Amino acid sequence: xxxxxxxxxxxxxxxxxxxxxxxxxxxxxxxxxxxxxxxxxxxxxxxxxxxxxxxxxxxxxxxxxxxxxxxxxxxxxxxxxxxxxxxxxxxxxxxxxxxxxxxxxxxxxxxxxxxxxxxxxxxx
Numbered sequence: 001x002x003x004x005x006x007x008x009x010x011x012x013x014x015x016x017x018x019x020x021x022x023x024x025x026x027x028x029x030x031x032x033x034x035x036x037x038x039x040x041x042x043x044x045x046x047x048x049x050x051x052x053x054x055x056x057x058x059x060x061x062x063x064x065x066x067x068x069x070x071x072x073x074x075x076x077x078x079x080x081x082x083x084x085x086x087x088x089x090x091x092x093x094x095x096x097x098x099x100x101x102x103x104x105x106x107x108x109x110x111x112x113x114x115x116x117x118x119x120x121x122x123x124x
Contacts (some may be wrong), residue, residue: 003105004052004109005059005102005108006051008047008101008102008104008105009102009105010045011096011098012041012044012066012099012102013040013042013045014041014045014097015041015095016037016044016069016098016099017037017039017041017042017045018039019092020035020037020038020041020095021035021038022091023088023091024038028089031100034076037069037073037095040068040069044062044065047061048062050062056113059109059110062106063103063107063110066106067103070096070099073094073095076092077092077093078091079091
């Protein structure tokens with residue numbers, strides 16, 4: 001199965017927004033920090049058209065944000081595990097997996113773009 005980086009990033013953004021908001025609004029004691037993944041998701045949505053158009057600067061900003069949120073989600077996961085909160089563990093795990101998948105497809109797209117440039121240079 002092959003997915004383009006912009007599609008993986010779009011799916012990740014939607015999951016970050018949805019699951020983060022769900023966690024925030026379903027909490028008895030919500031913390032505004034629970035919305036950080038949602039904010040990153042909104043930014044990724046705004047960058048998605050540039051990623052789709054293969055704008056290098058925008059794609060690198062998107063992958064940097066994606067890496068930051070991947071690292072940032074580790075603490076909420078450990079907190080959820082510590083509390084034994086199965087629903088929170090599930091939500092954060094889904095966000096982590098979708099973020100990791102998006103990173104994989106970003107890296108693959110960067111490798112493919114580099115191969116294309118090298119090939120064009122050799123053949124052009």
